[in-house]
Amino acid sequence: MFGSVLSAVILGVDAHKVMVEADISSGLPGFSIVGCTSVQGKEVQERVRTALRSAGYFLPPKRITVNLAPAALKKTGAGFDLPVAAAVLCAAGYIPPQALKDVLVLGELGLDGKVRRVSGVLPILLLAKEMKCRACIVPAWNRQEGDYTKNMKVIGIENLSQLIAFCKEGRVPEQKIYHKEKDDKEETLDFSDIRGQALAKRGALLCAAGFHNFLMTGPPGSGKTMVARRIPGILPEMTEEEKMEVIKIQSIAGILGESGAFSGKRPFRSPHHTLTLPALTGGGRIPRPGEVTLAHRGVLFLDELAEIQRTVLEALRQPLEEKRIVISRMSGDYCFPADFLFVAAMNSCPCGGYPDMNRCSCSQAQIDRYRNRISQPVLERIDLCAEVSRVEWGELYERDDSPGESRRMKEQVECARRMQRKRYEGSLIQFNSQLTGKETKKFCRMTDGAQKLLEDSYQRLRLSVRVCHRIVKVSRTCADLEGSRLIEEKHLREALFFRGVDQGDWKA
Numbered sequence: 001m002f003g004s005v006l007s008a009v010i011l012g013v014d015a016h017k018v019m020v021e022a023d024i025s026s027g028l029p030g031f032s033i034v035g036c037t038s039v040q041g042k043e044v045q046e047r048v049r050t051a052l053r054s055a056g057y058f059l060p061p062k063r064i065t066v067n068l069a070p071a072a073l074k075k076t077g078a079g080f081d082l083p084v085a086a087a088v089l090c091a092a093g094y095i096p097p098q099a100l101k102d103v104l105v106l107g108e109l110g111l112d113g114k115v116r117r118v119s120g121v122l123p124i125l126l127l128a129k130e131m132k133c134r135a136c137i138v139p140a141w142n143r144q145e146g147d148y149t150k151n152m153k154v155i156g157i158e159n160l161s162q163l164i165a166f167c168k169e170g171r172v173p174e175q176k177i178y179h180k181e182k183d184d185k186e187e188t189l190d191f192s193d194i195r196g197q198a199l200a201k202r203g204a205l206l207c208a209a210g211f212h213n214f215l216m217t218g219p220p221g222s223g224k225t226m227v228a229r230r231i232p233g234i235l236p237e238m239t240e241e242e243k244m245e246v247i248k249i250q251s252i253a254g255i256l257g258e259s260g261a262f263s264g265k266r267p268f269r270s271p272h273h274t275l276t277l278p279a280l281t282g283g284g285r286i287p288r289p290g291e292v293t294l295a296h297r298g299v300l301f302l303d304e305l306a307e308i309q310r311t312v313l314e315a316l317r318q319p320l321e322e323k324r325i326v327i328s329r330m331s332g333d334y335c336f337p338a339d340f341l342f343v344a345a346m347n348s349c350p351c352g353g354y355p356d357m358n359r360c361s362c363s364q365a366q367i368d369r370y371r372n373r374i375s376q377p378v379l380e381r382i383d384l385c386a387e388v389s390r391v392e393w394g395e396l397y398e399r400d401d402s403p404g405e406s407r408r409m410k411e412q413v414e415c416a417r418r419m420q421r422k423r424y425e426g427s428l429i430q431f432n433s434q435l436t437g438k439e440t441k442k443f444c445r446m447t448d449g450a451q452k453l454l455e456d457s458y459q460r461l462r463l464s465v466r467v468c469h470r471i472v473k474v475s476r477t478c479a480d481l482e483g484s485r486l487i488e489e490k491h492l493r494e495a496l497f498f499r500g501v502d503q504g505d506w507k508a
Ligand SMILES: [Zn+2]
Pocket: 349, 350, 351, 352, 353, 354, 359, 360, 361, 362
């Protein structure tokens, strides 16, 4: 007797169809699963056999063979337990063969027959929609991911008995709400919480308006992290398509529905500086998304930049350049999206006191060595650099008379965004920061005065061509914030001011 059930697997960020076939024939009693690694097959078999017994279904003492097709496809995760159980039940005659026709099944089984949550449900539901499936059966915990797929019937089940009841009588179990929409109004971070720091705030505004990577230097406790955390709040709203990309990644990472997960806002990731290479880029035998991918369409904030291992920092190069990361494994190359705004912070010297010479006791050599830890290619990708100083006493206790600062900043960002959208209409460019050298010439028109200033600075400061382009791009954002068509002298001056990393003692 034969039974087959449709399922799917996630590789990278894509879902792939898998057909689960079960055959029960006379012969020496046994249960074997082929089409995956033997260890995996053994695990699935043990879980399915025990879960079926717990639910009161005994398998005939016959030869049971399960095949996960296509065999060449890598199988990951434990999501095949439920489809295997369903296919076996079908082959054993417990459920009618027509019941699961064009129905996609996904879920892990506990030994007690309960259905456990799995990750990557949303991309699989979207695949099912593409394949015109009639319905999808998923773990109850994951059911709400179906809210993001329109016109797809998604049924959450909690245990094997509910699956059987559905197949036999079409009975849909009560659909529980596992995740309430998070009301995160209270925890919205606002720039008005930060005292003083006009420079860092201005940097953050430019960073958000033109999607410029941003580095803040300054003593510990000066509020660099506070500034960084508030940047996602002033970034322009995501498009529906972008939102979907973010939710899909969170589904694959298994964090959708958990606290801190998707709320319609841009992601903010701030891994600790001790993070490892696989944690940053994505890792595992079959790679899972890393921090660069979890920050896709949002902000990746790296504090204590100089303390991060060099090899880890070097790995940022590819995502910063290509907006994606490719991880090579024996089983093939896995490509993850990684288009994020890079925000970093570091002390100005090992002790954190510099440039206040009363507090800093580091030698110039120590300071240089400290700064040189950050690799050149990463520094080259940073458009804006702001020195964040300790808050002055006067600023600390000044009256808070500007609530809603983030809202005002966001309005400015949206305005700059409109200017950019109009200017780059018909091209692939979204933000000023994406301009290439050639495009900089084409799109960044400036007044004669600004042109002259740029030329002077180029000669006087011995700027490299690359740095020069970067300054022009930032000045373009300064002009966009004012709604100015041409880049004027003052815009260029501001961009020169935020150049930072190439200035004076920075040997970049
Ligand atoms: Zn120092």
